[in-house]
Amino acid sequence: MTHLQMSGLGKAFGGVRALDSFDLDIAAGEFVSLLGPSGCGKTTALRIVAGFESADRGRVVIDGQDVTRLTPDRRDIGMVFQAYSLFPNMSAAGNVEFGMRLRGVAPRRRRDRAGELLDLVGLAAHGGKYPHQLSGGQQQRVALARALAIEPKILLLDEPLSALDAKVRVNLRGEIRRIQKDLGITTLFVTHDQEEALAISDRVGVMSEGRMEQLDVPATVYREPATPFVAQFVGVTNALLGSIEGSHVVVDGSRVPIQEARSYRQGAKVRLLVRPEEVHLAEADGNEMSAHSAKILATVLTNSFLGPVSRVTVRLDTGEGQLVLADMPSPEGGGFAPGQQVLVELRLRRPMLVER
Amino acid sequence: MAASNPVKGGRGGRRDRRARLGPAGHYLALAPFLVFVSVFLLYPTVVVVMGAFQDNGGHPTLSNLRAVTGSVYADAFVRSIELSAVTALVGAVLGALLSWAIAAAKPEGLVRRLVLAGCGVLAQFGGVTLAFAFIATVGVTGLATNLLRELFAIEPPRGGAWLFDMPGLMVVYTYFQIPLMVLVFLPAVEGLRPQWHEAVQSLGGSTWRYWRHVGGPVLSPAFLGATLLLFANAFSAYGTAAALVSQGSPIVPLQIRAFMTSEVITGQQNLGKALGLGMIVVVALFMGLYALLQRRTARWLR
Ligand SMILES: Nc1ncnc2c1ncn2[C@@H]1O[C@H](COP(=O)(O)OP(=O)(O)O)[C@@H](O)[C@H]1O
Ligand SMILES: [Mg+2]
Numbered sequence: 001m002t003h004l005q006m007s008g009l010g011k012a013f014g015g016v017r018a019l020d021s022f023d024l025d026i027a028a029g030e031f032v033s034l035l036g037p038s039g040c041g042k043t044t045a046l047r048i049v050a051g052f053e054s055a056d057r058g059r060v061v062i063d064g065q066d067v068t069r070l071t072p073d074r075r076d077i078g079m080v081f082q083a084y085s086l087f088p089n090m091s092a093a094g095n096v097e098f099g100m101r102l103r104g105v106a107p108r109r110r111r112d113r114a115g116e117l118l119d120l121v122g123l124a125a126h127g128g129k130y131p132h133q134l135s136g137g138q139q140q141r142v143a144l145a146r147a148l149a150i151e152p153k154i155l156l157l158d159e160p161l162s163a164l165d166a167k168v169r170v171n172l173r174g175e176i177r178r179i180q181k182d183l184g185i186t187t188l189f190v191t192h193d194q195e196e197a198l199a200i201s202d203r204v205g206v207m208s209e210g211r212m213e214q215l216d217v218p219a220t221v222y223r224e225p226a227t228p229f230v231a232q233f234v235g236v237t238n239a240l241l242g243s244i245e246g247s248h249v250v251v252d253g254s255r256v257p258i259q260e261a262r263s264y265r266q267g268a269k270v271r272l273l274v275r276p277e278e279v280h281l282a283e284a285d286g287n288e289m290s291a292h293s294a295k296i297l298a299t300v301l302t303n304s305f306l307g308p309v310s311r312v313t314v315r316l317d318t319g320e321g322q323l324v325l326a327d328m329p330s331p332e333g334g335g336f337a338p339g340q341q342v343l344v345e346l347r348l349r350r351p352m353l354v355e356r
Numbered sequence: 357m358a359a360s361n362p363v364k365g366g367r368g369g370r371r372d373r374r375a376r377l378g379p380a381g382h383y384l385a386l387a388p389f390l391v392f393v394s395v396f397l398l399y400p401t402v403v404v405v406m407g408a409f410q411d412n413g414g415h416p417t418l419s420n421l422r423a424v425t426g427s428v429y430a431d432a433f434v435r436s437i438e439l440s441a442v443t444a445l446v447g448a449v450l451g452a453l454l455s456w457a458i459a460a461a462k463p464e465g466l467v468r469r470l471v472l473a474g475c476g477v478l479a480q481f482g483g484v485t486l487a488f489a490f491i492a493t494v495g496v497t498g499l500a501t502n503l504l505r506e507l508f509a510i511e512p513p514r515g516g517a518w519l520f521d522m523p524g525l526m527v528v529y530t531y532f533q534i535p536l537m538v539l540v541f542l543p544a545v546e547g548l549r550p551q552w553h554e555a556v557q558s559l560g561g562s563t564w565r566y567w568r569h570v571g572g573p574v575l576s577p578a579f580l581g582a583t584l585l586l587f588a589n590a591f592s593a594y595g596t597a598a599a600l601v602s603q604g605s606p607i608v609p610l611q612i613r614a615f616m617t618s619e620v621i622t623g624q625q626n627l628g629k630a631l632g633l634g635m636i637v638v639v640a641l642f643m644g645l646y647a648l649l650q651r652r653t654a655r656w657l658r
Contacts, residue, residue, distance in 0.1 A: 052554055072557040079558040085551040089573040089656045098569070099559035130656045150559055 001028035002063050002153040002186045004049070009058035011044050011210075018044040020210040022058070029184040031177065032215075033197035036207035037233065042190040044210075046156050049188065051075050062153060078147030078155045078185075083163040085143055086131040092118065092142045093127035099150035117145040120179060137168040144176065148183070155180065155187045161196065173200050194234050198222060206230045228354040231273045238279065238324050239271040241356070249353065252319030254296040258351045273352040279326035281312060281333075284341040296344040298324065300336050312336045314344060401636070407629030420630035429611060433634060435522060436591060436607040443529040444586035450530075451537020451586075452545075452579060458538065459545040472542075475535035482532055483595030490528050490600070495519055520601055528596055533586050540585060544578035577654040584646045588639055608635055 009022040018041045026032045034042045047053040049060055051072035059068045067075055086095050096114040105113070118127050121141035131139055140160050147155060157176070161169040177200040180187050191197050197204045198218040205215040206229070214226035225231035232239065242251040244264040249256045249272050256272065264270060284297060298314040301323070310333030312326045324344060328336070336342060411417045423429070454471070461468045494500050496516035504510040518524055548571055556566040594609040605611045608631055615628030 050554075050558055052557070072554070073560045073562060075558075076560075077558055079555065081551040081555065084549055085555050087552060087555070087570045087574075089570065091656075098556075098561075102556075102559055102561045102565060132656075146555070146559070 001184060003028050004154055004186055004188070005059075005061040006045065006049065007059050007061070009045065009048060009060070010056045011041075011048065011053065012056060017210050019048070019055070022210065022212060024188075024205060024212065024215065026186055026188060028186055031180050031187045031189065031200065031202045033189045033191055033201040033204045034207055035191060035194055035197040035204050035234070036213075038192055040207045041210040042192075042207055043158055045207075046158050046188060046190050049154070050077050050079055050156055076150065076153045078150060078152035080140070080143050080147050080155070080157040080160045082159045083136065083139070086134075086139055086146070088131050091128050091130055092123060092134065092138075095131070095142055096127075096145045096149050099146065103150065113149065114145075117149055118142070120148075121145045122175070135168075136164050137172055140164065140172060141175075144179070148179075148185075153186070155185050157187070157189045159190055159192065162191070162193070169196070176200065198234070206233060208233070224350060225352070228273060228352055231352050232354075236276055236325060238274040238276065239354070240274060240322060240324065241320065242270055242272050244268045244270060252296060252316050252322065254294060254318075256294055256346055256348070256351075258348070258353070260351060260353055264353065264355070269356050271354045271356050272346075273354065274324075274346055274348065276311060276325040276327040277309070278347050278349060279324060280345040280347050281314065281326050281328055281336060282343045282345065284343045294345065298342055298344045300338050300340045300342055302338060303334070303336050305330070305334065310334050310336070314342060316344070317341075404629045404632040404636070407626045408633040410626055412624075412626065420626050421633075423627055424630045424634060429608075429631065429634075432606065432608045432611045432631075433638070436609070436635075437638065439522065439525055439529065439607060440587045440590035443526055443533050443590045444583050446530050447533025447537050447586050448541075448579065448583040451534045451582075452541055452575075454534065455538050455542040455545045458542060459548075472538075475538040478535040479532055479539050482593065484599040486528060486532065486596050487599035490519060490524070490531075520603070522606055524600060525597055525607070528600060529590050529593065532596075533590065536589060537582055537586060540582045541578060544575055544582075548574065573653070577650055577657065580646060580649055580653065584642060587642060591635065591639065 004024075004026040006022060006024045009019050010017075011019040020041075022041070022045060024032070024034075024045070034045060036042055044053060048055045051067070051070060055068060059066055061067070062075070086092075087098065090098065093111070093114045096117050097110045100110045100113060115124065115127065118124050121144055123138060123141050123145070126134065126138065126142075131142070134142065143160070144157075160176070161172055164172065173196055176189075189197075189201065198221070201218060203215060204218050204221050206213045206221060208229045214221055214230045216224075216226075221230065222235050225234060231237055240251050242249040242256070244250075244261050244266060245255065246266070247257060247259065247261050249258050249261050249270060251272060258272070282295075297317045299317060301313045301315055303310055303312045306327075308330055309327040310330055312328055312333060314324050314326065316322050316324065326344070327333070408420055409416055409418070411419065458468055458471055490498075492498055494512070494516065496519075498516065501512055501516045504512065512518065513523075519527075552570050552574075553563070553566045556570060557563075561569070592609070594613070597607060597610055598613060601610060605614045612628045612631050615624055615631070
């Protein structure tokens with residue numbers, strides 16, 4: 001069981017800052033995902049840990065040993081790439097055996113171990129096949145087995161599922177997690193798919209422009225985003241246009257009381273970040289309007305059934321006609337039909353404002 | 357072919373028209389190619405093969421073949437094969453190294469674009485023009501020869517006449533073999549994925565291990581194929597040798613020229629055809645050898 005520390009990592013390519021004072025501490029046996037939009041530096045962080053890229057600043061420490069200057073072949077790190085990384089001239093078993101071959105493991109022992117690993121990833125019957133005879137999902141399974149074959153201290157995966165079909169992707173991520181737990185291997189997993197990150201990680205690190213925005217367990221990252229960036233990147237979020245008026249944000253004529261509004265300048269233009277589950281819809285009967293100023297009149301556009309909730313899209317009747325998504329619990333939510341007038345109420349748990 | 361497709365009123369779209377061609381239509385589309393191959397490849401081959409087994413009166417005989425397996429002609433074959441093999445190997449190795457350097461250069465860089473454009477031109481640069489370029493540079497009174505003489509008092513071998521014999525042919529042939537190698541081999545080098553090298557490294561292997569176990573084996577079928585192409589390219593080349601060598605006929609294509617144009621040896625065109633047959637046999641042998649090697653090196657491709 002291995003402890004991985006990255007501290008103060010910095011890396012620039014020409015003028016582009018790929019990583020900027022990047023810190024990440026992964027406990028032994030922990031599964032951490034790096035999540036962020038394309039180009040935010042996830043791959044760079046991973047490649048610095050693997051040793052394929054050298055950091056301009058900062059250190060990588062594995063189990064107390066500083067490996068920052070060590071070449072990749074001396075780090076004992078298993079790496080799974082995005083796609084097409086299997087050696088095309090070797091069978092699946094040959095690929096899995098390769099690392100052991102380099103380490104001088106006896107052929108017999110090598111074959112047995114490769115068999116076990118192929119079994120572990122559910123490909124026991126496919127050892128003799130060459131990569132081009134395997135599906136994309138099977139290739140990634142073999143790549144995982146190959147990385148694990150050297151019993152690495154740390155497992156790194158760089159968007160290993162992004163080239164696969166949705167269904168295969170969901171299956172395989174579950175298996176990756178199962179195997180990781182079985183072996184108790186310290187794992188860093190890179191993805192731009194938030195659902196993937198939230199589904200399989202012990203902790204998720206959300207990145208933006210080379211920096212760590214938030215690092216926490218999935219539920220906290222989702223429910224209590226630390227920054228507006230995280231709020232907008234993770235989960236579905238409404239960003240309602242509004243302006244500051246004292247301790248209120250005015251959205252299309254309706255005043256929403258928000259403490260934080262005080263720290264903004266009067267009249268400042270802001271976006272109010274609201275999760276669909278914080279939006280409550282009620283049937284409009286024409287009377288309660290003026291009395292409840294925090295409610296906004298709107299018209300239903302679409303309603304889609306998502307299982308536990310119905311996601312209702314409404315257009316605000318006043319102002320610029322902004323679209324708002326609302327998740328209403330299923331039996332009740334199913335009742336809203338396109339064209340119907342409703343009252344939108346914001347039941348904010350964690351109001352978050354961004355200046356625009 | 358139209359009969360297989362009952363007319364559907366009002367639906368005569370592009371799809372229907374293509375469907376109406378049917379399987380026979382596909383062969384029809386190949387017709388121009390087949391005609392071309394028949395006229396310029398099959399027919400001459402048949403003429404050469406038949407002629408090789410006939411005397412001047414058209415009677416069947418083996419004397420032509422017996423004659424061309426004699427010493428003079430056999431020597432020409434040996435020299436031809438030597439020339440082709442040496443220039444193919446040297447061209448393949450140097451061309452492969454150049455391909456590797458190009459692949460490592462910046463994809464949109466100027467150097468790469470220049471080298472590639474240069475290869476495109478030089479691979480086709482042959483015949484009289486190429487011979488002249490060499491004669492004017494390193495010939496008996498060539499520019500470089502004269503400079504060496506006057507500045508350093510160095511006299512080239514045989515006063516520069518080496519250019520007009522086998523050594524000269526080897527140098528000049530290599531000159532167009534290297535760029536041809538780059539053209540046919542570069543795509544294979546660019547097909548090497550960087551993650552293969554990185555995977556080897558993360559598994560604990562050196563760069564040498566990568567080339568030994570992955571890069572080399574992956575490239576070898578393409579390398580073999582390209583080398584064979586270079587061999588055939590040199591073996592069948594005529595123009596450059598004809599322009600360079602005016603005395604004697606050291607290689608087979610020049611021997612054939614002698615039979616076709618000589619005023620001394622008349623009435624022996626069929627000997628030339630026997631030599632042609634010999635060339636066909638040599639190329640066929642090399643193709644067979646290639647197929648065998650390919651089978652062994654590229655088991656994983658099937
Ligand atoms: N080898 C490189 N040369 C130049 N720029 C690079 C290189 N690798 C990454 N970058 C740049 O660094 C930034 C971060 O890249 P990367 O780590 O690959 O992001 P991610 O994996 O999150 O998509 C990007 O702006 C990218 O263009
Ligand atoms: Mg990436």
